[in-house]
Amino acid sequence: MTRAGVPRAAAEVMSGGAGTGHSAQAIVPADTGHPGHGVPAYGRHVRGVDRLGAMLLYPLSPYALSPRVPGRSHGVSWLLGSSVSDMDGGRREIVDAAESWEQPVARASVSRHDPTAAIGRFVHPTSDADLPPGVQRTLRFTCGSLPLDRTLTVPPSARPIDRSCLRYVASRVQVLGFGERGTGLWVEGRGKDPVAIVHTDRIAVVEDVSVLCYRRLSVRAADARLSVRYVPDAHGSLSGPILWLRHRIRGDVRGDLPWQGLRPVGSARVPDAWHGVADAVVDEAGKAGAAMLFGLAPATADGFPRGALVALTASELIVLAEPDDPPAGAAWPQLLVMPRRLLQSARPDDDRLVLRAGGVDRSIRLGKCFSEAAAELVECAGPVRAGDPATA
Numbered sequence: 001m002t003r004a005g006v007p008r009a010a011a012e013v014m015s016g017g018a019g020t021g022h023s024a025q026a027i028v029p030a031d032t033g034h035p036g037h038g039v040p041a042y043g044r045h046v047r048g049v050d051r052l053g054a055m056l057l058y059p060l061s062p063y064a065l066s067p068r069v070p071g072r073s074h075g076v077s078w079l080l081g082s083s084v085s086d087m088d089g090g091r092r093e094i095v096d097a098a099e100s101w102e103q104p105v106a107r108a109s110v111s112r113h114d115p116t117a118a119i120g121r122f123v124h125p126t127s128d129a130d131l132p133p134g135v136q137r138t139l140r141f142t143c144g145s146l147p148l149d150r151t152l153t154v155p156p157s158a159r160p161i162d163r164s165c166l167r168y169v170a171s172r173v174q175v176l177g178f179g180e181r182g183t184g185l186w187v188e189g190r191g192k193d194p195v196a197i198v199h200t201d202r203i204a205v206v207e208d209v210s211v212l213c214y215r216r217l218s219v220r221a222a223d224a225r226l227s228v229r230y231v232p233d234a235h236g237s238l239s240g241p242i243l244w245l246r247h248r249i250r251g252d253v254r255g256d257l258p259w260q261g262l263r264p265v266g267s268a269r270v271p272d273a274w275h276g277v278a279d280a281v282v283d284e285a286g287k288a289g290a291a292m293l294f295g296l297a298p299a300t301a302d303g304f305p306r307g308a309l310v311a312l313t314a315s316e317l318i319v320l321a322e323p324d325d326p327p328a329g330a331a332w333p334q335l336l337v338m339p340r341r342l343l344q345s346a347r348p349d350d351d352r353l354v355l356r357a358g359g360v361d362r363s364i365r366l367g368k369c370f371s372e373a374a375a376e377l378v379e380c381a382g383p384v385r386a387g388d389p390a391t392a
Contacts, residue, residue, distance in 0.1 A: 094161050094162050095161065095212065096212065097161065099227075102170060102171045103170055104167070104169055105168045105169060109168075110168055116231045116232075118158040118159070119157050119158070119159045119213070119230065120155065120174070120230045120234070121155065121230065122152045122153070122234045122237035122238065123152070123154075123155065124237060125148050125151055128148075130153070131153065132173060132186075134192065136151065136177075138192055138193065138194065140177075140179065142181075142184055142194055143182040143183065143194075143197065144180035144182065146180075149240060150240070151176070151177045151178075152175070152176045152177075153173065153174070153176075154171075154174040154228060154230065155173060157171055159214060163212065173187070174228065175187075176228055178241045178245050180200065181200055182197045184196065184198075196226035198220065198224045198225065199221065200249060202222065202223065203220070205218070206219055206242065206246065207335065208242075210323040214229050214230060214232070215231070215232055216229050216230075217230070219245075221358060221359075246337060250339050250340075253315055255314045255315065255382075257289065257290070257291045257312060258380040260289035261291070262275070262292045262293075263292065263293055263294070265293055265294065265295035265296075265373050268296045271307065274309060285311075285315075285316075288313060288314035290313045291377060292311045292312075293309070293373055295307075295308055295366060295369070295373070297321065297370065306322040307321075307322050308321040314340070315384075316337055317343055318336070319335070320336075336362060339358075342357045343356075344358070344359075345378075346379065349363070350371075351368045353366050353375060
C-alpha cells in the first residue's frame with residue numbers, strides 16, 4: 001500500500017443513514033453530524049490514552065474510571081445529533097435531540113456545579129425484585145435468554161441537549177437488556193412492552209461516542225435502533241454486556257487479512273500508548289490476528305492532532321478515535337464496531353471514510369489519506385466466508 005502524507009483533521013465519528021421501522025423510527029430522531037470544537041486528547045491527555053489498551057474492548061482498567069469535573073458551559077465536544085439552529089451564536093444549537101419519552105426540564109433543577117450528576121448511571125440488579133414489576137419477564141419474552149448480569153437499569157435522569165447546557169430533558173427509569181435474540185430497551189410510562197428492540201442477527205453497528213458531557217451507546221440495525229446515555233464513570237458497567245454482544249453478533253465467519261500487525265499512515269509515528277491499544281486488539285482477535293492502520297487526524301483549533309486506529313480482524317471492523325474534548329477529563333475512545341459478515345462497502349469520500357454494513361451507513365472523518373488507506377484495507381481483505389463446521 002502506498003503511503004501518502006499525514007492527514008491533518010480531527011477524527012470524529014459522524015452519523016450516516018438512520019434506521020427506521022419497529023418503533024425505532026418513532027422514538028429516535030434522525031442524526032446529522034457536525035464537527036465540534038474542543039480541546040483534543042492527543043498530546044494533552046496522554047495518561048488517558050494509555051488507558052485505552054487496558055480497556056479495549058471492553059475489559060476495563062481499574063484506572064480508567066475518572067473523577068467527575070465541574071461543568072463547562074461551552075467548549076465541550078459534540079459528535080452526533082440533530083441540527084436545529086438557535087440564538088447565542090449557535091451555542092444553543094441542539095446537538096443530541098430528545099427521545100420521544102424525554103420531557104423538557106428546567107435548568108435550575110440540575111446541579112450547576114456538576115451537570116453530570118443528573119445523567120444516567122447504570123445499576124446492575126441483584127434480583128428480579130430490583131426491577132420494575134414484570135419488566136424482566138417482558139424483556140426475556142421479547143429478547144430471549146437474559147441473565148441479570150446483562151440487564152442494566154438507568155435511574156431517572158436529566159441531560160443537556162445543547163452546547164450551552166442551558167436546555168435539559170429528563171427521562172424516567174429505563175431498563176436495557178442484552179438478550180440472546182435481541183437487545184431491548186424498556187422505559188417507564190411507555191407501556192409494558194419495550195420501546196425498541198434490535199434483533200441480534202441484524203445488528204450492524206455498535207457505537208459508543210462522547211456527546212457534550214456524557215456518553216451515548218447506540219445499537220443499530222437497518223430496521224431498528226436504540227440509544228442510551230450515561231456518564232463516563234459508569235463505563236465499567238457496560239464492559240461485560242458489550243463484550244458479550246460483540247462476540248454474539250460476529251457469527252461463524254472467517255475473513256482473510258492482507259497482512260497482520262500495525263502500520264502507520266504516511267509519516268505518522270505510532271505513540272507507545274497506541275501500541276498498547278494495538279496489542280489489545282490482537283489479543284482480543286485471537287489467533288486470527290488483525291490488520292491495523294494508525295493515523296493522525298488533523299488538528300482542531302489549538303493545533304493538536306488526535307490519534308485514530310482502524311482495525312480489521314477475521315470477524316470485525318473496529319474504528320477507535322480519541323475524543324475531541326474528553327468528558328470528565330478522561331480520554332475515552334470513540335468506538336465503532338461492525339461485524340464483517342454484514343460489512344458491505346468502505347469507500348473514501350473526500351476526508352471521510354464511508355462505511356456500510358447490514359444496510360446501515362456510517363461516516364467517519366479521518367482525513368483524506370487515512371480514509372483512502374482504510375478503504376483500501378477493507379477492499380484488499382475481500383469478502384468473508386462461513387466458518388468450517390465443527391468436526392464430530
